[in-house]
Amino acid sequence: EMKLVESGGGLVQPGGSLRLSCAASGFTFDNYALHWVRQIPGEGPEWVSGISWNSEIIGYADSVRGRFTISKDNADSSLFLQMDKLRLDDTAFYYCVKDRGRLLDWSFGVWGRGVLVTVSS
């Protein structure tokens, strides 16, 4: 069974930092692109960032570019999201999501259960 498990969420003050991690299992990790997608309860999902299988292609939403950094460790089957300069409007559930192929096809077939990031003073 393909599984994605996020960790690292929590409460942080505006301007602070958090590092999200995602542990993958049940599939060949280094054959797939991966993404972070966030969602405020009651609203539609919002794509945050994606990374290709070999980390050569990386994309960010305009709202996080320059503040968030995505990376992956194929040896450890892990995906990361370093979030700096956090703002109030970054508050959301953050999901680790597997793409259907190696590149950024943006078809989100497998989702983790998500972690809550709350930015508040």
Added chain:
Amino acid sequence: DVQMTQSPSSLSASVGDRVTIVCRASQSTTDYLNWYQQKPGETPKLLIQAASALQSGIPSRFSGSGSGTDFTLTISSLQPEDFATYYCQQSSSTPPTFGQGTTVEIK
């Protein structure tokens, strides 16, 4: 960014009803359009990819159609487990964007 607009925002229907949800893109996405189902407390589930390709394990009462800017998701005979929120999402250009959702409620 490509804006995705769904209609209606919510609907009430009975078990056995035929339900149609419309998704309109602000510019052509050819057939790069996915549909997701999300139940309360759960994560989105990919139902249909590339406008009409039913994912493995998804019941055949779900179908998708359309191309360019106008797409539909149809549930041919609504079942109790289908009451949920449905989202369309374009995968044609970056950033990928979602519609605001259509909530299907019990009548």
